[in-house]
Amino acid sequence: MSEALARQLRSVGIRDERVLTAVATTPRRLFVPSFLLEEADADRPLPIGHGQTISQPYIVALMTEWLRLRGDERVLEIGTGSGYQAAILARLAREVFSVEIVPDLATRAGKALEDAGIENVHIRVGDGSRGWPEEAPFDRIIVTAAPARIPDALVAQLAPGGRLVVPVGGDPEHQLLHLVVKGPNGELEAREILPVRFVPLVSTDPTPRA
Ligand code: SAH
Secondary structure, eight states: OHHHHHHHHHTTTTTOHHHHHHHHTTTTGGGGOGGGGGGGTSOOEEEEEEEEEOHHHHHHEEEHHHOOOOSSSSEEEETTTTTHHHHHHHHHHSSEEESSOOHHHHHHHHHHHHHHHHHHHEEEEEEEOOOOGGOOEEEEEOOBBBBOOOHHHHHHHEEEEEEEEEEOOOSSGGGGEEEEEOOTTSOEEEEEEEOOOOBBBOOOSSSSOO
């Protein structure tokens, strides 16, 4: 369990008790490579292979707070990575659909989630910038790799009343975490939350964008 990590996140400003409980009851060590076990409960990003990282727990918790999950949502995550963020979401929402572009990471994340006893996460290999149209719409969408601009498909797959949390920026030095809220009639409201540093969202879309 990760109670110490939850205490650490409380001390740096995470307030949502449900999020803190999810962190405390989700062993991060199941999601990090075995040679990094001793660092599993540190509030730091860690390498997971394929040039990718498991996000810093503070950022996982902060993004989860901004989603404002109540328990009955269907959530889309782009960038499964280690599966740790998906595990946190799974404890706070009804169902999680997670898309990962690297097949080996998707496989390993699936095993880690199984070891954690989590059954409400569905993983699919593919380009997440297209979302997961067959399962849309989603009440919440979280993107854990940074696109240069927010993919239209994700905004389209967000349900009315839904929230989308996404780091935006092609330059890793100048990314900003964005919150997009879709109103009951589909109107969009966006705000910037804070500077962040994520790996780029890889695009397989051959169409150049303006
Ligand atoms: N949420 C993860 C951290 C993800 S790191 C965790 O909790 O560990 C970002 C992940 O996004 C990487 O695994 C990377 O392979 C994946 N990724 C990058 N571009 C993608 C794309 N277009 N579609 C889906 N996944 C993508």
